[in-house]
Amino acid sequence: MPPESSxxxxxLTIIKTACSNCxxxxxxxxxGLTDEELHRLDDLVSNRRRLKRGDRLYSFxxxxxxxxxxxxxxxxxxxxxxxxxxxxxxFQMAGELLGLDGISTEHHTCNAVALEDSEICAIPFSRLxxxxxxxxxxxxxxxxxxSREIVRDHGVMMLLGTMRAEERLxxxxxxxxxxFTARGFSHAEFYLRMTREEIGSYLGLKLETVSRTFSRxxxxxxxxxxxxxVRILDVAGLKALMNHRG
Amino acid sequence: MPPESSxxxxxLTIIKTACSNCxxxxxxxxxGLTDEELHRLDDLVSNRRRLKRGDRLYSFxxxxxxxxxxxxxxxxxxxxxxxxxxxxxxFQMAGELLGLDGISTEHHTCNAVALEDSEICAIPFSRLxxxxxxxxxxxxxxxxxxSREIVRDHGVMMLLGTMRAEERLxxxxxxxxxxFTARGFSHAEFYLRMTREEIGSYLGLKLETVSRTFSRxxxxxxxxxxxxxVRILDVAGLKALMNHRG
DNA sequence: CATCCCGGTTGACGTGGATCAAGCTTGGAG
DNA sequence: CTCCAAGCTTGATCCACGTCAACCGGGATG
Numbered sequence: 172m173p174p175e176s177s178x179x180x181x182x183l184t185i186i187k188t189a190c191s192n193c194x195x196x197x198x199x200x201x202x203g204l205t206d207e208e209l210h211r212l213d214d215l216v217s218n219r220r221r222l223k224r225g226d227r228l229y230s231f232x233x234x235x236x237x238x239x240x241x242x243x244x245x246x247x248x249x250x251x252x253x254x255x256x257x258x259x260x261x262f263q264m265a266g267e268l269l270g271l272d273g274i275s276t277e278h279h280t281c282n283a284v285a286l287e288d289s290e291i292c293a294i295p296f297s298r299l300x301x302x303x304x305x306x307x308x309x310x311x312x313x314x315x316x317x318s319r320e321i322v323r324d325h326g327v328m329m330l331l332g333t334m335r336a337e338e339r340l341x342x343x344x345x346x347x348x349x350x351f352t353a354r355g356f357s358h359a360e361f362y363l364r365m366t367r368e369e370i371g372s373y374l375g376l377k378l379e380t381v382s383r384t385f386s387r388x389x390x391x392x393x394x395x396x397x398x399x400x401v402r403i404l405d406v407a408g409l410k411a412l413m414n415h416r417g
Numbered sequence: 418m419p420p421e422s423s424x425x426x427x428x429l430t431i432i433k434t435a436c437s438n439c440x441x442x443x444x445x446x447x448x449g450l451t452d453e454e455l456h457r458l459d460d461l462v463s464n465r466r467r468l469k470r471g472d473r474l475y476s477f478x479x480x481x482x483x484x485x486x487x488x489x490x491x492x493x494x495x496x497x498x499x500x501x502x503x504x505x506x507x508f509q510m511a512g513e514l515l516g517l518d519g520i521s522t523e524h525h526t527c528n529a530v531a532l533e534d535s536e537i538c539a540i541p542f543s544r545l546x547x548x549x550x551x552x553x554x555x556x557x558x559x560x561x562x563x564s565r566e567i568v569r570d571h572g573v574m575m576l577l578g579t580m581r582a583e584e585r586l587x588x589x590x591x592x593x594x595x596x597f598t599a600r601g602f603s604h605a606e607f608y609l610r611m612t613r614e615e616i617g618s619y620l621g622l623k624l625e626t627v628s629r630t631f632s633r634x635x636x637x638x639x640x641x642x643x644x645x646x647v648r649i650l651d652v653a654g655l656k657a658l659m660n661h662r663g
Numbered sequence: 664c665a666t667c668c669c670g671g672t673t674g675a676c677g678t679g680g681a682t683c684a685a686g687c688t689t690g691g692a693g
Numbered sequence: 694c695t696c697c698a699a700g701c702t703t704g705a706t707c708c709a710c711g712t713c714a715a716c717c718g719g720g721a722t723g
Binding site for chain 2: 672
């Protein structure tokens with residue numbers, strides 16, 4: 172909608188998409204900031220971008236200069252080996268940050284691909300660093316976000332290193348469910364944005380194993396699944412699968 | 418050596434262990450700081466601690482208030498599942514930081530255990546944050562260190578998710594070799610500080626598989642191994658193992 | 664000195680998930 | 694509408710690694 176459609180100048184600031192009126196601000200970088208601090212952050216994230224399904228937000232080796240907050244949509248990040256093997260390192264949804272991997276070498280070390288039409292906010296990193304030298308809360312929250320990513324990665328290592336196929340997939344579904352819930356969607360019913368192959372790559376399994384395990388969960392009454400549509404019927408049952416060997 | 422052994426007052430500052438005279442400063446947090454900045458960091462890391470083999474630096478669930486720089490020694494970090502399964506999430510050596518996992522929730526999310534007698538510098542985290550609000554270089558370097566940890570974790574995911582036993586162990590040995598080299602030790606000959614079981618836990622393998630794979634590498638002339646003593650004979654051979662399926 | 668115990672090695676065998684292969688379902692293009 | 698390609702399911706078979714078990718060697722203990 173063009174600015175002219177508003178008759179009061181003040182409403183311009185409402186139309187302008189910004190952290191201060193973004194409904195993800197409690198999940199995203201602005202968490203905990205005062206109104207005044209929020210407006211300073213607004214200046215920084217003005218650069219917005221739309222991506223279509225399949226578009227790359229950034230690629231391995233690309234120079235790093237910004238991190239990205241997902242405003243809407245769904246992404247995967249992956250690393251490719253020379254021989255073509257792919258490891259999906261994560262799936263990201265609205266309110267989560269992408270690109271933290273690039274800070275280390277000032278080049279991105281993975282690919283970020285939109286799994287559905289998405290919108291992101293680019294946050295120039297050097298400006299984020301200056302602002303967080305002035306705003307303690309922002310600094311601390313950013314550190315927490317990076318640390319949370321490390322903790323998440325440890326969880327994935329646990330999954331890949333010690334769990335069986337059923338446990339991995341159960342953990343995966345419960346994790347998705349919990350993150351959808353945090354965004355106000357149903358905890359029990361959702362569409363998977365990724366293919367069986369991508370799930371398999373993330374979980375260290377082949378797509379056939381993912382498919383078979385879905386079928387087994389359905390036979391056992393834990394879920395109802397039809398292609399990408401999943402309904403969780405028995406959260407407790409899935410949780411139980413995770414804590415018992417065999 | 419006691420301070421009295423020095424006859425000039427100025428040498429006291431040399432005897433005092435501090436970042437500014439630590440030979441790890443090019444690997445550790447002080448990287449890139451000016452002398453003046455280095456001295457400000459010195460005030461912060463004065464708290465030092467010795468650990469014996471087997472001692473825990475921190476445990477899962479413990480309140481977080483500091484990160485730790487390893488001055489000497491060798492550590493592992495691990496996560497335990499209720500049913501006793503252990504996932505080693507990393508091995509850390511001199512100059513590396515421990516405890517970054519705790520920033521997120523203000524409680525540690527893994528255990529850090531000394532694998533040999535070690536010495537660490539505790540860095541109160543809130544003081545590190547204030548100092549890095551003042552010293553841009555410190556702030557940026559700290560961000561790089563956290564990002565590097567994320568990138569490292571992605572490498573481990575790749576390893577656990579897509580590689581076969583031989584590739585995992587080859588990658589592990591080459592990584593150790595490279596890190597020892599960076600610390601001025603031989604790249605070709607070193608003692609493993611961890612057991613076969615801990616290596617296995619890190620690599621998502623059972624200790625028997627680790628042992629067998631070591632033996633196979635030895636038969637094939639890639640390494641010479643006797644218990645914890647390893648000599649790498651054929652770096653190129655190990656590298657080749659990593660890039661080919663089968 | 665003998666004993667114990669922990670960690671490592673090696674062999675025999677079992678199995679979970681990979682591989683190979685054949686349909687099937689769905690959605691987009693013409 | 695039909696056709697086609699991409700993605701999903703399911704079955705049969707295989708194999709890398711796990712499991713179980715026996716033994717060994719070295720360092721700590723008494």
